[in-house]
Amino acid sequence: MLQAENVLFTIVLIGYFAATILNFAFVILKKEKIAKAALILQTAILVLHTAVLVLRGLGAKRWPMTNQYEFAVSFAWALCLVSLIFIRKYKFPVLGAFATPLILLMIGYASMQSREVRELMPSLRSSWLAFHVSTAIIGYGAFGVAFVLSLIFLFRDRMREDGFWGQHVPQPEKLDMISYRSVSLGMLFLTLTILTGAIWAEQAWGSYWSWDPKETWSLVTWIIYAIYLHLRLRRGWKGKAAAWFAVIGFICVIFTYIGVNTFLPGIHSYA
Amino acid sequence: MKKIGRFLSSMPFAIGLLVLLAAICAVSSTITQGLSYEAYAAQYGERTAGLILALRLDDAFHSWWFIGLSAVLCLNLLCCNLIRLPSLLRRSKAFSDAQRWFASRGGEAEAHGGDPGKLFKALGMPEAKETTTPEGRKALFSARHRAGLWGAWVCHLGILLLILGFALGQMTGQQFTLYALPGQTKPLGDTGLQVTVNDFRAELREDGSAEQFTADLTVTDPAADTTENGTVSVNAPATLYGYKFFQNSYGWGADVRITKDGEPLQTEALCAGDFLPVKDKTELVIYFQAFYPDYIMIEGSGPSTQSMLPRNPAYLYQVYYLKQLLGMNVLEGSEKLTIDEYAVTFENPRNYTLLAVKRDHFTWLVLIGGVITLMGLVLAFYLRPAAVCAVQEEDGRWRVYAQSVKGGILFRENFEKAAKDSGFELTGE
Numbered sequence: 001m002l003q004a005e006n007v008l009f010t011i012v013l014i015g016y017f018a019a020t021i022l023n024f025a026f027v028i029l030k031k032e033k034i035a036k037a038a039l040i041l042q043t044a045i046l047v048l049h050t051a052v053l054v055l056r057g058l059g060a061k062r063w064p065m066t067n068q069y070e071f072a073v074s075f076a077w078a079l080c081l082v083s084l085i086f087i088r089k090y091k092f093p094v095l096g097a098f099a100t101p102l103i104l105l106m107i108g109y110a111s112m113q114s115r116e117v118r119e120l121m122p123s124l125r126s127s128w129l130a131f132h133v134s135t136a137i138i139g140y141g142a143f144g145v146a147f148v149l150s151l152i153f154l155f156r157d158r159m160r161e162d163g164f165w166g167q168h169v170p171q172p173e174k175l176d177m178i179s180y181r182s183v184s185l186g187m188l189f190l191t192l193t194i195l196t197g198a199i200w201a202e203q204a205w206g207s208y209w210s211w212d213p214k215e216t217w218s219l220v221t222w223i224i225y226a227i228y229l230h231l232r233l234r235r236g237w238k239g240k241a242a243a244w245f246a247v248i249g250f251i252c253v254i255f256t257y258i259g260v261n262t263f264l265p266g267i268h269s270y271a
Numbered sequence: 272m273k274k275i276g277r278f279l280s281s282m283p284f285a286i287g288l289l290v291l292l293a294a295i296c297a298v299s300s301t302i303t304q305g306l307s308y309e310a311y312a313a314q315y316g317e318r319t320a321g322l323i324l325a326l327r328l329d330d331a332f333h334s335w336w337f338i339g340l341s342a343v344l345c346l347n348l349l350c351c352n353l354i355r356l357p358s359l360l361r362r363s364k365a366f367s368d369a370q371r372w373f374a375s376r377g378g379e380a381e382a383h384g385g386d387p388g389k390l391f392k393a394l395g396m397p398e399a400k401e402t403t404t405p406e407g408r409k410a411l412f413s414a415r416h417r418a419g420l421w422g423a424w425v426c427h428l429g430i431l432l433l434i435l436g437f438a439l440g441q442m443t444g445q446q447f448t449l450y451a452l453p454g455q456t457k458p459l460g461d462t463g464l465q466v467t468v469n470d471f472r473a474e475l476r477e478d479g480s481a482e483q484f485t486a487d488l489t490v491t492d493p494a495a496d497t498t499e500n501g502t503v504s505v506n507a508p509a510t511l512y513g514y515k516f517f518q519n520s521y522g523w524g525a526d527v528r529i530t531k532d533g534e535p536l537q538t539e540a541l542c543a544g545d546f547l548p549v550k551d552k553t554e555l556v557i558y559f560q561a562f563y564p565d566y567i568m569i570e571g572s573g574p575s576t577q578s579m580l581p582r583n584p585a586y587l588y589q590v591y592y593l594k595q596l597l598g599m600n601v602l603e604g605s606e607k608l609t610i611d612e613y614a615v616t617f618e619n620p621r622n623y624t625l626l627a628v629k630r631d632h633f634t635w636l637v638l639i640g641g642v643i644t645l646m647g648l649v650l651a652f653y654l655r656p657a658a659v660c661a662v663q664e665e666d667g668r669w670r671v672y673a674q675s676v677k678g679g680i681l682f683r684e685n686f687e688k689a690a691k692d693s694g695f696e697l698t699g700e
Contacts, residue, residue: 125483125505128506171680173679174680177679178681181652184653185652187652188645191645191648195644199638204505205519206508217296220293220296226289230282
């Protein structure tokens with residue numbers, strides 16, 4: 001099971017690399033056929049990526065989201081899924097050109113992590129694990145897409161005269177709105193993550209909030225996105241300022257996931 | 272007073288407060304909490320250590336200024352909700368009022384000439400109500416998701432309840448930490464209750480890693496002469512006498528046997544970290560510092576254990592006389608420590624349980640706050656209030672107006688597409 005997962009993982013890694021190249025080719029050559037091919041490829045990889053997670057779960061006999069490797073694979077999966085949903089829903093293939101490099105980076109990070117299957121410590125053996133981590137994965141995926149959309153927003157600002165951008169990238173107002181929808185999804189799931197984590201911590205340790213670095217940084221991330229949501233309501237701050245906050249928010253997401261484990265160990269050190 | 276209220280509920284104030292809170296949380300998370308001046312001085316230098324202690328950054332999240340800031344946040348949320356409530360009620364009432372639309376006769380998007388029934392359906396609007404305009408013209412009106420107007424308000428209320436529940440729980444709740452070896456009975460703080468650990472099982476896997484910890488407890492109330500029994504394991508707390516018991520951690524303990532001139536003097540069950548004064552010479556104290564189940568001495572690093580299985584037990588001890596350290600060493604297996612006429616041996620190593628005990632009367636409020644916050648977010652993000660109104664013009668053609676509170680350009684695009692599909696011509700095209 002785990003051997004098959006290893007083989008599929010390599011195929012997925014190569015697949016995302018190919019999708020990234022195709023997406024770049026679309027931006028450079030401006031041929032819609034390439035964008036369609038990239039979209040089909042990305043969808044096919046998502047199917048294989050899902051199989052990687054299923055095989056990992058079957059091989060490890062638990063939810064595959066308990067260490068850095070498994071979370072990175074799941075994070076990349078959520079990025080791919082949410083970006084595909086947004087590409088299709090808003091008919092916005094250029095999103096893929098910006099999203100696939102981010103997915104490739106995340107899956108590349110996963111490839112550098114230990115793939116050893118370890119038994120879970122007692123506190124992780126809870127049915128809350130699946131809720132808590134899967135909501136985090138979806139939330140992070142949505143924030144990743146919002147980050148990409150905000151980058152496009154900020155980039156488009158400089159590329160206004162280019163015909164390609166005018167033709168394939170929505171107007172700033174629409175970009176801002178799509179980014180807001182993505183942040184909304186992320187915010188809802190991050191709130192669920194924090195709440196399910198608190199309920200779980202109360203059950204495991206008798207304290208639903210202990211200011212552990214991971215908890216604190218989840219709260220910092222939540223506050224940053226709350227600022228984003230408030231900024232959008234103020235005239236003059238909507239757009240560029242909000243986009244910058246979506247970028248800062250995602251930096252916080254990455255710090256919460258990787259930085260906290262590296263620099264600020266706490267009760268979430270295993271994650 | 273009104274001015275203060277308006278300032279406290281203003282958006283710039285809220286944003287400034289959130290930025291400040293995020294910055295404080297971020298900075299505080301990088302400083303290890305609860306260390307001594309010496310530990311901070313060793314880590315950051317004496318000047319920074321002094322600053323950390325002066326600013327209470329060593330216990331930032333319980334400091335007066337952080338609690339004050341949280342109180343200001345609550346005040347901000349409260350003022351915001353109170354001030355917005357009347358206008359929100361008015362807006363909510365007016366949103367589904369067709370006459371208001373006829374009075375304003377306008378919306379974000381406008382079209383004329385098609386089939387309004389088809390348009391309403393294409394936009395997913397509820398069935399339109401027939402009405403008449405003040406000028407007596409036939410009109411159709413439909414509004415949806417009015418509850419979405421309340422999203423931010425409900426979310427603020429949820430956060431307010433959540434913080435309030437947390438604060439009340441901290442202020443009125445009780446928390447204890449209790450550790451005991453199987454068979455030991457210990458008092459539960461100042462509650463008058465006695466906790467006996469009947470059994471403690473550390474289920475280990477073949478590789479020595481822990482799978483589950485389970486403790487069987489009996490809690491006795493000597494005053495009422497009653498007892499309650501329960502079993503706790505990780506992720507499965509038990510409630511006894513209204514206190515919630517959590518299997519928090521574990522450690523090692525052993526029986527310490529002391530003989531004097533070869534005659535048994537005392538035997539006590541000690542947990543690592545406990546002190547034992549010698550019965551007939553209390554100024555002589557044995558400190559059981561640590562236990563190594565699978566002992567190994569690592570050069571340059573000191574005593575350690577290779578696994579959690581008791582294959583080669585060893586005990587690290589210290590001896591104090593009149594509070595002065597006489598010496599420390601490691602006793603392997605059944606080795607004996609001799610101090611004048613006294614001989615000390617450690618035996619029967621076993622696990623002790625570390626329990627967290629808690630009574631929080633406001634957990635329900637935190638939970639309700641959390642659920643309301645989530646409901647608020649769903650209302651705010653996924654219920655996008657929209658209203659569509661169709662008025663029959665003098666020539667019999669229909670003119671439609673639409674407005675969405677949060678749909679923005681995406682709603683306008685939807686409306687335009689649906690209008691075109693329903694045979695309307697967009698106004699301005």
